[in-house]
Amino acid sequence: MRITFLLIVLLIMSACTSGEQKSSEKFIKETIDIDWDDGIPFDDLFHAYKICQAHSDYEGCNEIDAQVTDVSVSLKSCAVDQRSWLCRTVVLVISKHPIYKVLPDVESMVLPSNPFYWSLPTHSLEAQASNFDYRLESISWWWGKWKIVIFLLTTLLLFAFGLNHYRNFRQKIQLQIAQAYQEKIALKIEEEQLLQMQALLARRNEAAKLEAEKEVELAKQKLFEEENRVALGIKVANEKSEKLAKEKAEADALLQAVFKRKK
Amino acid sequence: MNNLNKDKFNGQLAAARAVLVSSGKSPREIGKESRLKILEWIYRWGYTSSSVGQLLLGRTSGGYLQKLSKQSWLVPTKTKSGVPAAYFTLSQIALEEAERNANSLCKYLELDQYKVDQSKIRHNLIAQTSTINALRAGLITDYQTERMFGVDGDKLGVKRPDVVWVTSTGLRCGIEVELSAKWERQLDDFVLKLIRALKSNGDNSSEFSRFIIVSDSHAIINRYSTAMQSGQPLSIWEKSDRGHWVIQKTIRVPDWLISRVDFQLIES
Numbered sequence: 001m002r003i004t005f006l007l008i009v010l011l012i013m014s015a016c017t018s019g020e021q022k023s024s025e026k027f028i029k030e031t032i033d034i035d036w037d038d039g040i041p042f043d044d045l046f047h048a049y050k051i052c053q054a055h056s057d058y059e060g061c062n063e064i065d066a067q068v069t070d071v072s073v074s075l076k077s078c079a080v081d082q083r084s085w086l087c088r089t090v091v092l093v094i095s096k097h098p099i100y101k102v103l104p105d106v107e108s109m110v111l112p113s114n115p116f117y118w119s120l121p122t123h124s125l126e127a128q129a130s131n132f133d134y135r136l137e138s139i140s141w142w143w144g145k146w147k148i149v150i151f152l153l154t155t156l157l158l159f160a161f162g163l164n165h166y167r168n169f170r171q172k173i174q175l176q177i178a179q180a181y182q183e184k185i186a187l188k189i190e191e192e193q194l195l196q197m198q199a200l201l202a203r204r205n206e207a208a209k210l211e212a213e214k215e216v217e218l219a220k221q222k223l224f225e226e227e228n229r230v231a232l233g234i235k236v237a238n239e240k241s242e243k244l245a246k247e248k249a250e251a252d253a254l255l256q257a258v259f260k261r262k263k
Numbered sequence: 264m265n266n267l268n269k270d271k272f273n274g275q276l277a278a279a280r281a282v283l284v285s286s287g288k289s290p291r292e293i294g295k296e297s298r299l300k301i302l303e304w305i306y307r308w309g310y311t312s313s314s315v316g317q318l319l320l321g322r323t324s325g326g327y328l329q330k331l332s333k334q335s336w337l338v339p340t341k342t343k344s345g346v347p348a349a350y351f352t353l354s355q356i357a358l359e360e361a362e363r364n365a366n367s368l369c370k371y372l373e374l375d376q377y378k379v380d381q382s383k384i385r386h387n388l389i390a391q392t393s394t395i396n397a398l399r400a401g402l403i404t405d406y407q408t409e410r411m412f413g414v415d416g417d418k419l420g421v422k423r424p425d426v427v428w429v430t431s432t433g434l435r436c437g438i439e440v441e442l443s444a445k446w447e448r449q450l451d452d453f454v455l456k457l458i459r460a461l462k463s464n465g466d467n468s469s470e471f472s473r474f475i476i477v478s479d480s481h482a483i484i485n486r487y488s489t490a491m492q493s494g495q496p497l498s499i500w501e502k503s504d505r506g507h508w509v510i511q512k513t514i515r516v517p518d519w520l521i522s523r524v525d526f527q528l529i530e531s
Contacts, residue, residue: 244522250402250434251473251525257400258393259477259527 021058024051028060032067036127040071046099053102067123072103074122080108083141086125086132087111114142298331299364305337305353306361307408308391309373310384312347315391321399336360340376342384350384352376369410386440389477389529390425393438397428405429421470422456437471441478444486448508451498454490454516458497461523475525484526493518 028051031044049068052061075094078087094100109121115138120126129135143150288296297320304319305311311319316328328351331337336357339349352373353361362368372378397403407427424437437460445453460470478484489495495516503509 246432247434247472248522248525250430250432251436251475254397254400254402254428254430254436255475255525255527257402258396259529 021055024055025059028052028058028064032060032063036124037130040124040127042071042094042097042099045071046097046102049099049102068099068102069104069106070122071099071124072106073109074124075100075103076106076108077111077121077125081111081113083113084111084132084134084137086128086134086137089132090125090128112138113145115139116142297327298336299360301328301331302336302353302357302361303364304391305351306358306365306371307369307411308387309371309408309410310350310352310376310379310387311391312350312384312388314347315388315395316351318392318395331357338376340379343381344384346385347388350376350379352379367411369408386442387425389440389442390438393440393477394426394428402430403428404431422453422460422474424460424471424474427471434472435470437474439474439476441476441483441487442480444480444483448498448500450486450490451500453487454497454520455499457491457524458517458520461520473523473525475527477527477529479529481528484528488521488526491516491521491524493521 027044028048031041031048034041034044045064045067048060048064052058052064055061071094074090078084078090082088082091094103111120111125115135117138120129120134125134300319301311301316304316311328313325313328317323317325320327328337329339332339332351335354337351338354339351341349353371355374358371358374361371394403394406398406406429409423409425412423412427422437422439424439426438428434428436428438430436457474461474463469476484476487478487490497493516496513497516498510498513500508501511
């Protein structure tokens with residue numbers, strides 16, 4: 001009977017225990033599944049952590065430990081660097097919450113101090129960063145740190161750009177001047193060549209004219225010579241003819257006298 | 264009648280004496296001059312006849328050449344035809360005398376009087392008579408017989424006329440007596456030689472100024488005249504390898520030829 005009682009007690013106890021675990025695990029799971037973007041459930045997390053401390057074998061306890069560690073790292077890191085509104089809020093909220101007492105001791109992490117980061121080092125900080133405009137603040141820090149350099153660089157860049165532009169412009173102007181000068185020289189050369197060509201043409205024309213005049217003169221001379229030759233030929237022919245006529249007359253007289261020729 | 268003849272003879276004698284006086288020469292000198300004239304004539308022509316000698320001396324009576332023959336200056340030889348009855352050639356002493364007085368020497372082949380070609384006697388005497396007439400008319404100043412060209416040198420292929428008359432104006436007329444007709448090659452050769460003789464040399468001078476062709480035949484005159492007309496074909500002949508005469512080529516008679524040739528028809 002006793003044994004049965006014990007068994008019943010054990011059974012009842014077992015049944016009670018099993019029901020509590022399930023509800024705890026459910027709670028743990030629900031805690032884990034909460035989206036931190038809408039706010040970090042410190043209360044639930046503390047309670048879940050307590051449960052896990054008591055029942056570390058419960059399902060989801062590892063995640064709870066991880067989340068608590070994440071919160072601890074966030075707090076530790078923000079405690080070191082409280083420039084941001086996010087960190088100041090985290091430190092203020094967590095340090096007044098009962099969870100603070102259960103947070104494990106962890107090493108702090110360096111939070112980004114410039115906007116050129118992909119995400120913050122802890123999930124809790126990353127989830128709340130947008131709510132506290134961490135990136136804007138980081139921009140402000142970064143700008144405050146680098147604005148002079150940026151200004152100087154920008155100035156330098158602008159100066160360099162301006163200088164480059166000025167150089168380019170100057171080069172362009174110089175090139176234009178050089179081109180204009182070259183064009184002027186080319187034009188001058190072209191003009192000179194044109195003048196030379198004109199002079200050459202004039203000389204050629206003059207030479208052609210002289211040649212033509214010479215040819216005309218030569219033709220005239222040839223004509224004159226030809227006329228003279230013809231005249232001389234006519235004269236010679238006439239002389240020959242006259243001579244022949246004289247000789248004929250003389251021969252006729254001779255024949256008349258010698259043979260008493262009758263005409 | 265006898266008195267009339269005597270008066271006439273005395274008149275002629277007186278006229279002859281007057282001529283002698285006017286010439287200023289003695290009868291001996293005139294005789295010698297006449298003899299030299301005859302000797303020179305025969306020396307140039309080869310031979311002559313009594314009538315030609317009479318014409319040359321301008322005598323009305325013949326017998327002077329017979330007289331010179333008797334004096335052994337000339338050698339008379341009777342002709343076969345009898346026209347003329349005889350021809351006279353130089354004797355050795357006459358030849359020597361003629362050569363002594365000659366301006367230029369020429370070959371005298373008629374010392375052997377039978378070397379005379381009697382077929383050419385009439386031809387030669389016509390040339391002699393014509394020349395005497397020309398000399399007496401005073402129209403020529405000199406003459407050259409065919410044999411005188413031989414002395415000065417004959418040009419190959421150039422016509423040697425029977426005699427050349429030279430006038431005071433420098434006219435050189437070649438006289439060619441043609442009594443027998445020439446045919447084919449001989450006629451072509453005659454015309455070609457005539458052209459060459461009349462053709463101008465490089466210095467515009469020619470061997471002869473004109474040619475006078477003398478003939479007693481109308482036909483010969485016409486034939487020669489036709490052959491010498493401008494553009495008439497003229498064959499040039501040459502001997503083939505076999506020694507035959509063949510026509511090498513035919514040319515045309517130049518237009519100037521006919522104007523420089525005279526033709527004279529004489530009575531037979």
